[in-house]
Amino acid sequence: MRRNIWLIAISSIVLLVIINNVVFFYITRYLLQHELEQQLISLGVQIRHAAEQKRIGLDLFEEQISRELRAASIAIKYALDDDIEKITPDQLKELAHELDLSHITLLKKLHDGDIVLYQSSDPKQTNKSTSTWDPWNRIFHELFAGKEIDEEWLGTSLPNFWSGPYEVSSTDYTNIYKWGYFYDGTKNYMIDPYVDYTAVNEYNEATGLDRLFEDLISSDESLLEISIVNPLTFPNDKITIEQDGSERKHIVQRPVLYGSYQYKSRHDEADVREAFQTGERVIRTEHIEDVHTYKMFIPVFVEDERLVMVDEEGRPMKGYVLVITSNYDYISQDLKTSVIKVALITLIIMSIMVPAVILIMNYFKNLREEAVQVAQDTYIEEINALFQSIRSQRHDFINQVQTIHSLAKLKQYEELEKFTAEIAGEIHMINDYINIGHPAVAALIRSKLSQAEAYHIRFTHDVKAVKLKALAGQALDINRILGNLIDNAFDEVLHYEESLRAVSLYGREEKHALHITISNYCEDAEQRAASPLFQSGFSTKSGEHQGLGLSIIASIVKQYKGELKVKALDATTISFDVRIPL
Template identity: 80%
Template sequence: MRRNVWLIAISSIVLLVIVNNVVFFYITRLMLQQELEKELVSLGEQIKSAAEQKRIGQELFEEQISRELRAAAIAAKYALDGDVERITSDQLVALAKELGIAHITLLKKLEDNDIVLYQSSDPNQINKSTASWNPWHRIFHELFSGTVVQEKWLGTSLPNFWSGPYEVSSTDYTSIYKWGYFYDGSTNYMIDPYVDYTRVDRYNEATGLNRLFEDLIESNPSLLELSIVNPRTFPNDKITIEEDGSERKHIVQRPVLYGNYSYKSKHDVTDVRNAFYSEERNIRIERMDQAHTYKMFIPVIVEDERLAMVDEKGQPMDGYVLIITANYDYILQSLGDSVIRVGLITILIMAIMVPVVILVMNYFKNLREEAVKVAQDTYIEEINALFQSIRSQRHDFINQVQTIHSLVKLKQYEEVEKFTAAIAGEIHMINDYINIGNPAVAALIRSKLSQAEAYHIHFKHDVKAVKLTALAGQALDINRILGNLIDNAFDEVLKYPEELRTVSLYGREANNSLHIKISNYCANAKEQVDMPLFKSGFSTKIGDHHGLGLSIISSIVKQYKGEIQMQAVDETTITFEVKIPLKVS
C-alpha cells in the first residue's frame, strides 16, 4: 500500500511539472506577443503622428511651389503679348528658361467651348485638347469665367490661380510635373507654367516620409517595412488607356504612397480595406517565404487637411492606411531564452512540491475511511427519502380518489369537474411536455406560456415530435430561432388591446426538415411585409430596441442552409415560416 502511495505522489509531481511548463510556456508567449503588440501600437501611433506631420509639411512645401508658379505666371503675363496669336514658341522657351521653370504652356478657349493647349515651349503640348481631363477641364472653365476654384483637396487655390498636385504628364508618361494655371481676364489665354519633380524629390530624400521610414527601420531591428497605401487603389497601379492606346499611370492614384511594399500576402488587400472602413487596427501574423511577419494595419483619417490622393474613380480620399511589418521571430527568440528560465524555475518547484505532495497524500489517506463512511450514510438517507416519496405519492393518489368519490356521492358535480380538471391539467402538462419531443424546446415553450399569461397574450401552440435528433448538437440554435420569433410576435401584439393579442405557433419534423410557423396579429401586416425587417438594426418598435431579433434568425437559418419567409395572411395577420433541412445519416 505504501508503495502505491509513493507511486501516486511521484506521478502527481511529474504531472504538475508538465502542466506547469506548458502553462508557463503559453503564458510567456502570450505576454511577449501582447508586449510586442503594445510596442507596435505605440510605435504605430508615433509613426502615424510623425507621418502626418511630414505629409502636412510636404503639402505646405508644395503650396509654396504653387505660389512660385503663380508669381511666374504673373511675370509671364507682363513679358508676353496679350494676344496668343502674336506669341511664338521660341518666346516661351526663352521665358521659361529665364524664370527657371520646366515649360510654359498657353491655353485658349475655342468657340466650341473646348479648351486646348494652344501654344507651348514644349512642342508635344501644342493643340492638345483638355476635354477629357476631369476635373481639370471643369476647373479651366471656372478660371476663364472668373469663378474661385474650390478644389482644395487636389491642389492650391489662389486669386485667379489654381495649381493641381504633382502628376504624370499627359504628353510624356516618364515625366512628373506640377502645373499652375493663371487667368485674370487681361489676356485671351490662360498661362500655365509648370515645374518638374526634382525639388520635391530632394525634399523627400532629405526630410520627407521616405527618409523617416528609412531611419525608423534602421534604428529598430524588429521593423522590416513601413508603408502608407491608398486603400481604394491598393495593390495595383491605376492605369488610364489614352486615345492613342498608350498606358498612363497616375501619381494621385498610386497604391503605395510612401515607403516600400515587398512583404506581400494574399490577405493584405482584405486587411487594408477592413482597417480603412472599420477605422480600427488590424493585426495578422503570417509566415512568408521572406520572413515570419507580424503586420499591423492602422487607418488614418484626414478630416481638416487636404489630401492629394484619389480613389480608382478619381474621387477625393479622406484617409489612408499605415502598414507596419515587424519580424515575429523576435518573439520566438525571446521564448527560447524563457525556456531556460522555465527549466530553473521547474527544478525549484519540484524541490518544493515533493514534500508538499507527500503531506497531501497522507492527509487524504486519513480522510478516505471517513469519506467512505459519510458516503454510506448519505446513500442510506437517500434510499429512505425515496421510499418516503413513493409512500407520499401513493397517499396523495388515495386522497384524490377519495375526494372524487365523496364529491360524486354528494352530487357536487361542478366541484368534481373543477377538481378533475386540475388533475387533468397536470397530466396534460406532462403529456404536452412529452409530445413536444425535445426537452429544451419544451422548456422554452413552457416559459413563453408563462410569459404570455403575465402579458395577457393568447398564445396557442401546436408543436409535436420536434426531437431534433439530427440537430442534437445545434438544439441551442433552434431555441434561439424559436425564442426570437416568439419574442418578436409578443412585442408586436403588445401594441394592441388584450382582445387582439393573439399568437399561434406550429412546429413539426417532416420530410427530413424542421418546419416552424408563427402567426400574430398585426394591424399593418401588408406594410410590414415590404419593410427590411431582416436587416440588422432595423426595428418597427418604439423605445430601446436594437432591431437584431429577425436579423439573428436570418443568419442562423442561412447557416443551416434553410429558408425563412414572411407574408401577410390578411390585413391583420403576419406569418413567419422557417424551414431547416435535417441531417439524415
C-alpha cells in the same frame, strides 16, 4: 502496492510540471504578443502625429511652390504678347529658362469648346486636347469663365490661379510635374508654367515620411517595413487609357503613398479594406518569403486637412491605412529564451521537490506503520488475553464445578452467588468477542471497557455481527473512528459526577452499510450539537486537547463517502451517528 504509490506520486509531479510549463508557454506568448501589439500601436500613434506634421509641412511647401508659379505666371503675362498666335516656342523656352521653370505651356479655348495645349516650350505638349483630363478640364473652363475654383478638389486656389498636386505628365509618363494655371482675361490664352519633382523629392529625402520610415526601421531590428496606403486603390495603380491607347498612372491615386511594400500577402487587400471600413485595427500573422511576419493595419482619419490622395473616382480622401510589418521571429526568440529559463528553474525546483516529497512520504508512511503496529499490538494482546481466559476457564472448569457443588451443599448461598457472578463475567466477556464478530473491533471495545471501569463510567455497548468483509484491510480506519468517538464521549462525561457518567455504543453491519451510533450525557446538548464540532482545531475542552479527534473522524468518513451526523436526543444527551457504505 508500494511501487504503485511511488509511481503515482512521481507521475503526478511530472504531470504538474508539464501543465505548469504549458500554461507558462501560452501565457508568455500572449503577454509577448500583447506587448508587441502595444508597441506597434504606440509606434502607429507616433507615426500618425509625425505624418500629420510632415504632411502639413509638405502642404505648406507645395503651397509656396504654387505661389511661386503664380508669380512666374504674372511675369510671363507681361513678357509675352497678348495674342497667342504671335508667340513662338523659342520665346517660351527662353522665358522658362530665365524663370527657372521646367516648361511653359499656353492653353487656348477653341470655338468648339475644347481646350488644347496650343503653344509650349515642350514640343510633346503642342496641340494636345484636355477633354479627357477630369477634373482638370472642368477647372480650365472655370478659370476661362472667371469662376472661383472648387475647393473640394486637391491643389491651391489663388486669385485667377489654380495649381494642382504633383502628377504624372500626360505627354511624358516618366516625369512628374506640378502645374500652375493662370488666366485673368487680359490674354486670349491661359498661362501654364510648371516645375518638375526635384524640389519636393529633395524635401522628402531630407525631412519627409520616407526618410522617417527608414530611420525607424533602421533603429529597430524587429521592424520590417512601414507603409501608408490608399485603402480604395490598394493594391493596384490607377491607370488611365489615353486617346492614343497608351496607359498613364496617377500619383494622387497611387496605392502606396509613402513607405515600401515588399512583404506582400494575398490577405492584404481585404485587411486594408476591413480596417478602413470598420475603423478598427486588424492584425495578421503569417509567413511571407520565409519570414514570420506580424502585420498591423491601423486606420487613420483626418478631418481638418485634405490628404494628397484621391479615390478611384478622383474624389479627395480624408483617411488612409497605416501598415506596420514586424518580424514575429523576435517574439519566438524571446519566448524560446523564457521557456529555457523556466525549464532550468523547474529542473532546479524538481531536484529540491523530489527529495522533499520522498522524505514527507516516508515520514507519513512511518507514522501509518506505527499506528498499524500499535493497533496490531493491542489486537494481539486482547486475543492473547481471550485465549488465556478460555484456557484458564477450561483448566479450572472441574475445580469451579466442585466449588459450586460444595458451596451449594454447605448452603453458603451468598458466597455461591458471588462466585458464580465472577464466572458469568468472564463468560460474558468471551461472548462479547464472539458476538461482535471482528477481533480488532472486539479488542478495542474490551480495552475501552477496562478504561471505563477505571474512570467509573457506565459504558454499555450493543455491537454485533461486525465482520467488515467488505472493508477488508480497513479495520484500522474503523477502529480509529470507534476509538475517537468513544474517547470523545469519555472526555465529555468525565466533566460530570459519577452518577451522570453514562456512554452507550451501538454497532451493526447492515445490508449496505456499517452503522455506528454513540451517545453520552452532555449538558446543553442542543447548543453543543449546533457548534462546528468537526472543524479541525475546534474544541470545547480545556487543557491539552487540540480538537482533532472529531475532525479525523470526519475526514475518514468522507474518504469512504459515508455520512456523519450529530444531534441532541434530548436536553442532556448528544448522539453521533456514522454510516459507511459497504
